[in-house]
Amino acid sequence: MIASLVDQLVGLFSPGRQLERLAARATLDQIAAVSNGKGGYAAGKYNRLTNSFERLLLPENQIPRAQLDQCEAESWNLYRNNPYARKIVRTIETKVIGRGMHPNSQAKGIDGKPHVEFRKAARKLWWALHNCCDVRGKPGRGGLDLVEQQKLALRTCILSGEALVRRKTLSRAKQQALGSPIRLALQMIAPRRLSQFTKADGFEAGHDFYRGIELNQDGERVAYHITSQRLDEFNLLAYDDVARVDADQIYHLYVQDDVDQLRGVPWLAPAILQTHSTGDYQYNVLKSAAIAACVALGYRLSRSKTQFGLNGTDNDAGELIDDDGNKITRMKAGMMINLGQDGDLKGFTPNQPTTNAEAFIQHMLRGVGTAMPGVKASTITGDYRNSSFSSERSADNDCWPEMEGVQDWFASGFLQPFYEEVIRLGVAAGYFAGIVTPEEFADREPEFLDTNWSGPVPRSINPKDDDEAASMRIAGGRSSPQIENAAIGRDSGDVQQDIIEWIAECKANGLPEWYIAASLGQKPAAPAQPQQGQANAEQANSTA
Template sequence: MIAPARRRGARLYQAAQADRVTSGWSTSPLPADQIVRRNWRALVARSREQLVNNSYGKAFQRSVRRNVIGQKGFILQAQVQGADGKPDADANRAIEAAFKTWSKAKNCDVKGVRSFLQIQKTLVNGLPSDGEFMVRHVYGRDAGPWGYGLQILDPVNCPVDFDEDRRPNGRFIRAGIEYTKMGRPVYYYFHTLDVSQSDYSHAGRAFIRVPADQIIHWFEEDLIGQKRGLPWMATALLRMRQLDQFERAALTNARESANKLGVIEWDEGFGPEPESDDDDGEAAEVELSSEEGIYHEMLQGQRLKRVESPYPNGEMAVFSKHNLRGVASGLGAAYNDLANDLEGVNLSSMRHGMQAERDRWKELQESLIESFVSEVFEKWLEYSLVAGKITLGNGAALSPRHLSKYLDAIFHARRWDWMDPSKDVKADADAVDNLFKSRGQVIRERGRNPRDVYREFAEDIQAMKDEGIPPEVIAALITAKSKGGSPSVPAVETDSDETVAGGGNDSA
């Protein structure tokens, strides 16, 4: 007998069926605004708590900061070109030097506390628990000595429950942000306890309204139409807490079992009489203290019953590892790094796991460069050019008329060394020799500015020349490679008629 078409279709998607197994599972999709409004506060509060109390939460936060920002953060490389199409070395050095000066704590932070590197670390530190960050551009006297600075804002102060539908010109407010009718943000609202500072009030609450062009609001958009970020720890949060509670219970049980060897039982007809109870009606306790190397003689009718504890046992490690792998998957982190567990790991599996994780870090780095670092650079450059704060070696200031030309720049993000660096260096050398990569690309992939490397390279050659080292020795030192030969190396002129191989004018 052929089943009706309706019943045949119902079998196609078992997850969509409503039965005893799927009872309680949501069947009505919610828009992004409602999901954020209903869950944001609880998720942020619990994520922040786990960062304080959960070792794995703290390890994930450190891993994000270490891999996305690293020791040096995002490094500027100006790429201004002159009218002849060649790099304008003077302008590039002036912009990079001025940006380095501004990046000091006294200039870039309105509080004068954090350098630009520390600002980057602070913002990334909040992403696991908040899923977003907000930074304000500040100009003028309040910004500090440079006249332009950054103010870090706590996303909690932008009320996620502040919604208003009917605003002039079709505008609306969602999650503390005012939008045009097409969805472009125009104002951000922040709590203030001082009513005198507020410039907007709604439902008895006072707010400070900040134009959207003064705010950098960054988060990963997981849902179409999402207006606020959700904690990166959200999907792993419940499992993290349950695992933490399980480990605490096992530790408490083990401690109590270690302190308590057993209980004393009385045979029938023995033991305290009812009238020997204490005045409060509770039976008197008989305790037997234990010492090392001492045997105790039990009274007649007494026997010792040992208390056995099931936890921790051999299954606990397996159970904990299984759950922690789920936590690592939810966080998007490598299990071995998160759990600090290298047991049973070989070089191939470790490399595969690290490669997948590092691709994720690179993705985040590019997003932060595009949406945060580049915007800060553009605002800084525009203000600094107008204020005449970027000067050449002769003291002349760069003209703000060429702003579009001076905006040509890239930022280098942190890169990583592999576990077998000799093979990676050889692979890069082969790629350069076969024109698969340029020298500048290899240097950038290792997190450095090619021009800095070339400058150091030239300085090394000049220093050896200044010390009287013969040119042929300099050539041998610079072009020294492993046995097996190498392709010819471009030559550079020295003070004498001889040449030194290995100089070249490779550009990034």
Template structure:
């Protein structure tokens, strides 16, 4: 009872008792054990913060811890590589949609030359597939990444077909010290308009942690309109504007697994330690060898008179494999990937492998469509359509493409003979289209159609030209001559 209940009960027992009875009945009718306060729920924290407020004070710390784990924890870097390898793979490639096939072919050449070469990278290093992998790595590690459009002057860039590049920037570039710009509110470096939509980003011109190159000189931020920025992150709650590292739910488990593994390795090192001890002789002489503090495998240590050595007997910790397997399973579930993707294929057959992949493939498909294609690739396509008219006259380009389509890489098959047969049956039954199934397998239907036509043209037998008859006489069929001779 609260102090008010106790006060009413002491002043008016009848009213106090009625109050307690009413509260007891209400609790019996509306009761959730998880929401109760007691020994079983001691230490549970359940603040009513918004999606962004929950991580606002600890976002940078989570980001730094996530980066450190990927530098030093094998399971963390394996999880990142599995996610990026399945989502991006060899690259999500573009294709153009135009009614005129000739213009579509010309436009596709422009797209390939600009996007599938380092021309698209502001640093001049990576083509689009490599940029996609960097974006996915950053989203996994930091929870979010910024992509900035850089407009270029074609007069000074003779090799570029389109006048823009993209620059990948870690979210550390956000100037979190700014709180307002005019009447707009600025939260963690992002400026929001009256409707709550991001209208600008306040970015440092260089990474705040790049002190090796620039020292600790003061940083200056620049206001960049939101139309020139792609903010790639996973949105889990309504109204969420920022992302969090994907390792956040499993950081504690990763740290404890790593500590446990190091303890097991140290125990094995101690168990494998073999040393020789020399006791003092009757004459009092001692062996002047290595000291006890320098004990190493194979060491010969001299003991002074009266010293005795008692070997330690460390307890044997059993169940190492089972403990590690369960811990890795917890990490895999927290990341949304299969346990087998961490390398343990013991006891896996076609059915179990297929079932595990089915669940993981659903997540991979969501990440492809919502993150890389939905936010990054469609943003790149929008920028291309915006700058295309600027380069059309200068570079003699075809008309602006109507739309861009993006094809994800082929998903590895567990049993190709069974899966291809099932795909053919789906197409024949009308459950899907041929081109959709081709895209699911990582192929561009337009490219396949063109190549099949080329293959058909090559397979046609070449007709030999008829040899001209000499002296104006026509050639006679030898069989006909033989028949005429017999007649």
């Protein structure tokens, strides 16, 4: 109705303009009739229910960098100041990394059978790097061990959206200082050090440049342009010079949510607003409780008084003083107030509204927990009062496939390529001498580098029943000791080696066989029963 009146008003001054408006309005009506017709997707139609939807579809690579920087800053701010956010990050670290993800070599010989010696040597080499694979130094001297480096890389991915790990070749002197068996170490690089606009020397003509990443014509990563880090005169970090680092030296770890995505997004991004709202609500509840503890007073002077005074004050028009002559600036307990002939004094208590704050905070945290893989609201709060052990463990098992997916992603994107480089350098350095020759390794490299990774596993609700079920699966030919050991986070090779060492130690100490069998969970053999004739003879002898 209003639109038609406006069109008529326009027609009074410009009939041509009125016709243009009518034609445009007819076109819009036709589009609305087609898009809002029956069938199809209701959310894709333009009507009163959807006219507020954001219809701008942006690929991840086209999202403004300022938005991602803001999300990164807010993620780190929440991690530093919000206990719920810190608990989320620590929970993911614990379930994915725990005490470290470790390789289980699946190397096979030329006959297709397990190459036991190579597997043992590979595991020994990996553990030898535990405390000497950080270019900054050994643990306690500026560096981190391999497990803490894994946690740092994952934490950086959660809060910054991505992690950069550089593989560096050590000098002989640095190798000896670290005590490393090979000339290889890792350097963690903060994602913010990627140069957004400035290209380093060596940038090849015809290549593309996207927020610090150099791409060739096929869209393949060629190099990373990284700013140097130093302390300025105010002891603040400054980033200035840009260096070009070949892409084959960088492990770029991030979750790719979109096709062709080149940079990562903080994992906390979808939970930032709700986490902030939870903190704001909790702050408001605390403030309202503090205000409710206060008391406000109001008074009305008597007609015979010009000054609010005490009982017994001779000069009602004078200053407000106590019995000792001190000026009164606030009310005190036990005060007697002279209200005069018709004065009045009233108190007001701003009581807090009766709201169930705890239930609403729990509701908000459930939404935050669903945004993060493998995280429950009860885990964030640590409140298990309304749940049982079995229900919590069942919930853990329900969300554990998400954790396994994160473990596989982390191992394939960071640990596996690093492990392969460790084995290659170990073979070149003669670490596997007498086990495999460099020529044999080069001919069958994929078979020697085959491995799987073990890390934290879900806990059992009833360990006894699970152990019995595992024994039945092995006895029925439906499983193997290796599979069952892996299911509980154990390496079958380590278990076998521990048993061998235990038996040898018991025999060296002169312990009997029945004790060794009992210590390994075996029932001792029953003593042999004598024959019937022998038993009768022994009984007769004893009687005589």
